[in-house]
Amino acid sequence: MTDRWEAxxxxxIRAAQDRGEFDNLPGMGKPLPGRNTPYDESWWIKSFLExxxxxxxxxxxxxxxxxxxxxxxxxxxxxLPTEESVRAYVGELxxxxxxxxxxxxxxxxxxxxxxxxxxxxxWRAMRAAPAPAAGPQPxxxxxxxxxxxxxxxxxxxxxx
Numbered sequence: 762m763t764d765r766w767e768a769x770x771x772x773x774i775r776a777a778q779d780r781g782e783f784d785n786l787p788g789m790g791k792p793l794p795g796r797n798t799p800y801d802e803s804w805w806i807k808s809f810l811e812x813x814x815x816x817x818x819x820x821x822x823x824x825x826x827x828x829x830x831x832x833x834x835x836x837x838x839x840x841l842p843t844e845e846s847v848r849a850y851v852g853e854l855x856x857x858x859x860x861x862x863x864x865x866x867x868x869x870x871x872x873x874x875x876x877x878x879x880x881x882x883x884w885r886a887m888r889a890a891p892a893p894a895a896g897p898q899p900x901x902x903x904x905x906x907x908x909x910x911x912x913x914x915x916x917x918x919x920x921x
Contacts, residue, residue, distance in 0.1 A: 822867035824868060824870035824872045827861060830854060835883045838880060841884070847881050848880075851876075854875055855875055
């Protein structure tokens with residue numbers, strides 16, 4: 762049984778070679794990537810992140826992701842149009858922090874909710890500050906939208 766199976770597979774491979782389906786494949790004639798580098802146990806994770814162009818902080822535990830988002834808060838709210846939208850964004854972030862504090866998972870790392878008033882003050886200061894003279898002023902209509910990170914809880918059903 763297995764001999765017939767192998768023979769059929771080999772026949773299909775030979776027929777595909779004759780049709781030229783294996784010609785001009787990407788990487789043809791090039792050495793294998795990473796051939797002379799030392800072995801890394803997480804090579805497949807790194808190659809997946811690189812291939813899919815995903816940020817590396819997706820691998821961080823939840824408290825570190827939350828702390829990083831709090832640190833990057835001024836940059837994330839910079840292009841929001843109104844004070845209410847800044848407060849809403851900080852409120853959503855604080856809701857995630859409180860949810861983690863109620864049921865902590867991962868390493869025990871201190872995470873404090875962000876202060877909405879400080880975020881609004883920083884937002885006002887950035888809006889009032891003159892743009893640097895070296896480069897053109899960014900147009901708020903062309904600004905990238907504020908990133909909202911989706912919770913990767915695929916096991917929960919969303920009723921929205």
